Amino acid sequence: MQGQSNFMKAFIISQLDQVVSQLKSEGLLPEEFQPRIQIDNTKDKAHGDLASNLALMAAKQAGMKPRDLAEKLVALLQADAAFMQKVSKMEIAGPGFINFFLSTSALTSVIKEVLAQESTFGQSNQGQGEKVQVEFVSANPTGPLHVGHGRGAAVGDCLCRLLEATGWKVTREFYYNDAGAQINNLALSVQARAKGLTPEDPSWPEDGYRGDYIQDVATAYMAGETVTADDRQVKGAADAEDLEAIRYFAVASLRREQDLDLKAFGVDFDVFFLESSLYQEGKVEEAVQALIENGFTYEEGGALWLKTTEFGDDKDRVMRKTDGGYTYFVPDVAYHLNKWQRGFKKVINEQGADHHSTITRVRAGLQGLKVDIPEGWPDYVLHQMVTVMRSGEEVKISKRAGSYVTLRDLIDEVGCDATRYFLAARAATSQLTFDIDLARSQTNDNPVYYIQYAHARLCSVARQAEEKGYSWSLETTDLEQLQSEQEQALLNQLARFPEVVSIAARELEPHQIAQYLRDLAAAMHSWYNACQFLVEDEALRSARLALAAATRQVLNNGLHLLGVSAPESM
């Protein structure tokens, strides 16, 4: 699938396509030759603005040397007067690249596009209004969100924003594992605290949760406080013997706390899906029955097994334990069947790589249901582990959670913007080192402020232009004034944006947006230092204010995709 490209790329591709057809009719190229014509951004401005490797790809089939074929292609393009209005010069370079030098009018046309499309510049319709469900975070309601959940939240939310920007109809979903052994464990831990035990006591539950937050929950429960979670209100029963009441209260308390953390992080969900609802509605049992009826199960050692090996797993897995309970992936299968039945042909699960072994099991279960779910469904985006560093040393604990660093710690300490940026700026496949000192620093070390500062500077220029009565309108502005090296570099960066958004969405890689924004901000800062905007020469001034307005808009659009604010002053 070809990504949405900037219009000059699309234009050159279509012209080259015509030229290829021409060469076919001349018999120079075989009829069956169907190149994927590729136009690249150049790394070196000596190579022009855009470049094509078509001659290199087609040389063999044409039976010509690449450079000779390139000559031929260039000659045909040069014959087209309309084409040569947009391309001021072509050069053949290296082994046979064709370098395109764009005319100023072609370069500056992006300004008109940006100012006309405003906040929609960069958007496309790749998704064609199709539904996509993105499940992310999905933390167990047994403790505060940790930094790994934070990475999931940042990456998942940016993915959603990218998909929305490219024409998908997105449902953000959070799956609560509110049934199962870990919840029982939570209830026992709170109960122990309610009875005044501490983790040091010999009678403290085995594998109990030891963090301070358990004490907070127990105290609130015993005080009869009322907790309001997203879908329920629970009053503490103040009875240390009522484990059921404790369980209910504890889950509500932790859900509420997670909700507050997510809100502070600027992440909203459309659906909170409860694992317990699958049991209540008999969906887990239905899925199990279907798997049994389809012959993918067997009993052994008092347990029920799923033949996951028939779907690529290295060993079969227990579905129903000897104690009668289901293993965790069984409700997961029921849940994903539910997603499918809700009509999501595309589903993306963003989760930590430490859970990657579930993928094979869930997909195997879905195949075993035999309801025509495609083999590779659903998609997964796995993020690797996060290490938090402070003063050159790894930070492993938080006061509240005990054994891990919480998302709340980071938001409180470095702020929402910087936390989101740092957690989304690296490829999900890479382990991430979160440097608190760097994220906190309000200096040029910090890419968040670097990008935001670029935006704030342009806002400031616009304010001052207004104060001085320097009005301008696009219709009467002569964009040919933008001749400096920095201006042309910036124009090329602006033109890249729709394509970057498109590729980032297609590859499910939000970090590409962060990377791009840094490049764009760098181009803007270089320009800012090289050129004065509020000059006497009205023609030049207006052109620069137009470019400044367009750049500000694209910075804003890009920051929005990351969920990072775009301040008007700093």
Add this chain to the structure above:
RNA sequence: GCGCCUAUAGCUCAACCGGAUAGAGCAACGGCCUUCUAAGCCGUAGGUUGCAGGUUCGAGUCCUGCUGGGCGCGCCA
């Protein structure tokens, strides 16, 4: 032992379905504020892309085999 991820400058990381001389930031060194925000800019230095083969006109990118690191391999989730 098996599976997934990963290895790029001293450090943290990029590199657009294989493209030209592998790029940024930090750290180091040298410059730029009477002028729109110096949270900025310009320059210098820094590399056998873990190792060895292979495919290709062309490989950090694809294939094979090694080596190191992370995660997983439970009738936990």
